Amino acid sequence: MLWVVLSSRSLSKAIGEQEPPKRAGVTGFEPAIPGLGGLCPIQTRLHAHDAIEITINHLSLSIPMLEELISIDLKKRGYRFDKGPLGFTIYIRGGPKIWMWPMFESDRLSIMEIKEMLVRSKRLKRELLIGILDKEGDVTYYKAGWALTNGKKKKEKLENLISGELKGEMVVVRLKDLDKKTRDWLKDEWFGREVDNKLYLEPLEAAYLVNKSLLNAQIPQHERPHYLVYNDLREMGLIPKAGFKYGAHFRVYEVLENEHSRYLMHVVLKDEKWVWFSFSALIRLAHSVRKEMVFAGVDADSGQIDYIKIGRVKI
Numbered sequence: 001m002l003w004v005v006l007s008s009r010s011l012s013k014a015i016g017e018q019e020p021p022k023r024a025g026v027t028g029f030e031p032a033i034p035g036l037g038g039l040c041p042i043q044t045r046l047h048a049h050d051a052i053e054i055t056i057n058h059l060s061l062s063i064p065m066l067e068e069l070i071s072i073d074l075k076k077r078g079y080r081f082d083k084g085p086l087g088f089t090i091y092i093r094g095g096p097k098i099w100m101w102p103m104f105e106s107d108r109l110s111i112m113e114i115k116e117m118l119v120r121s122k123r124l125k126r127e128l129l130i131g132i133l134d135k136e137g138d139v140t141y142y143k144a145g146w147a148l149t150n151g152k153k154k155k156e157k158l159e160n161l162i163s164g165e166l167k168g169e170m171v172v173v174r175l176k177d178l179d180k181k182t183r184d185w186l187k188d189e190w191f192g193r194e195v196d197n198k199l200y201l202e203p204l205e206a207a208y209l210v211n212k213s214l215l216n217a218q219i220p221q222h223e224r225p226h227y228l229v230y231n232d233l234r235e236m237g238l239i240p241k242a243g244f245k246y247g248a249h250f251r252v253y254e255v256l257e258n259e260h261s262r263y264l265m266h267v268v269l270k271d272e273k274w275v276w277f278s279f280s281a282l283i284r285l286a287h288s289v290r291k292e293m294v295f296a297g298v299d300a301d302s303g304q305i306d307y308i309k310i311g312r313v314k315i
Contacts, residue, residue, distance in 0.1 A: 070102045070131050073139040077315060089126070090315070098315075100129040100141070105280075108273035111297030114144055115270075115306050129313070132276050140312065142283065147263070147294045147309035148236065148252075158185045162209065164201065164217035171206035171217045173199040190239050190253070202242060204230040225298040229267050232305050240265070247285050252294070263294045263309075270297040270306070283312055 067083060074081050074090065081100075082089045090098040099121045103109070114130075121128040130142045160182050164171040175183055175197050186192065191209070192199040201209070203222040208231055209215035226249060233240045239253040243264055251261035264286045268274070279295075286293035297306040 066102050066104060066133055069133055069137060070100075070139055073131075079315070086120075088131070090129070097124075097126045098129050099124055099126040100131050102131045102133065103276060105132050105134045105276050108275055109279075110271050110273050111268055111295055111306065111308060112270040114295075114308055114310075115297065118144060118146065118308065129315070130310075132280070140280075141315050142279075142310055143313045144308060144310045146307065147292070148233075148238065148307040158182060158214050161213070162186075162215045164206065164215055166206075166218040166220060169203055169220050171201040171203075171215070171220065173201065173215075175199055190241065204240075208234060225269060225300055226267050228298055228303055229265070229296045229305060246289060246291075248282060248293075251291070260290075262292060264289075264291045265294045265296055265307075267296045267298060270299050279310060280312075283310055287312060 070088070071081075071083065074088070080091045086099075087102060088100040090100055092098060101117055117128055117130075128144045130144060132140045132142065134140065160179065162173055162178065162182065164173040166172075173186075173192070175194065178186075186199060187194075191205050192201040194200075201215075203220035204227055206215060206217060207219045207222055207227055210217060210219050211231070229250070230240050233250070233252060240250040241253070241261070243249050243251040243266075246264050248264040248266045250263075250265040250267075252263040252265050253261045264282070266282055283293045292309055293311060294307050294309050297308060299305070
């Protein structure tokens with residue numbers, strides 16, 4: 001939704017005669033808004049000083065305005081570009097062409113749709129940017145790409161079966177019942193948290209070990225999409241740990257020797273629609289702790305997972 005301020009005289013003409021007002025501007029911009037009038041559903045609220053705020057449903061005729069304001073922004077930044085039905089092609093001197101998809105901050109988007117954009121950009125041999133126009137008329141650019149291609153080398157497999165007991169939402173393993181080789185394996189693979197000679201396994205860790213026939217215990221309740229991602233990351237040689245303190249589902253390590261994780265990861269269903277504000281909040285948080293933000297798009301039926309990395313960029 002966008003906000004426009006009109007005088008009561010302009011509003012009367014816009015509503016009564018169903019014609020675009022002669023002068024209507026987005027806050028902070030001088031140009032009139034294309035398409036404002038009878039074809040744009042509006043809602044009004046009276047304010048003091050004979051002024052009215054109008055809410056515009058941008059899904060009708062605000063697309064030309066979106067493209068116009070992003071075009072103005074690109075020109076101010078000194079870029080040469082072409083505008084087409086599938087977005088903008090931006091030409092970078094000495095670099096690859098960029099395909100930029102324009103959106104409003106209130107638009108809803110799924111990981112599946114971002115994946116389709118990435119497939120198309122690869123076919124066009126261009127990098128993918130997403131340009132987001134906010135309610136103040138500012139444009140923020142995000143770069144999207146594929147993620148997670150490398151992990152640590154596989155270690156020696158565990159041979160002995162571990163026994164554990166379900167307590168609440170966790171499985172507890174008594175370390176004194178394990179031989180040194182088993183204890184070292186659990187430590188090397190970063191399973192659980194050791195407290196008072198006991199190893200506390202989170203639900204996804206316990207489920208993984210049980211399903212691999214390495215742990216004898218009752219599996220705690222867990223969400224299937226999250227487990228699919230956890231299992232896939234482990235199979236790729238990556239180490240997923242809880243990401244609660246960072247506001248995401250996982251923090252992901254590439255190698256065991258690293259003190260800090262490289263990625264924050266959030267699990268979403270492939271067709272789940274998000275407003276861009278939700279993406280932006282996670283991306284901003286990951287950037288603030290010097291990590292890369294990855295979204296794991298899960299097809300709950302087939303189990304297929306797409307890992308898409310999105311980060312804010314300056315162009």
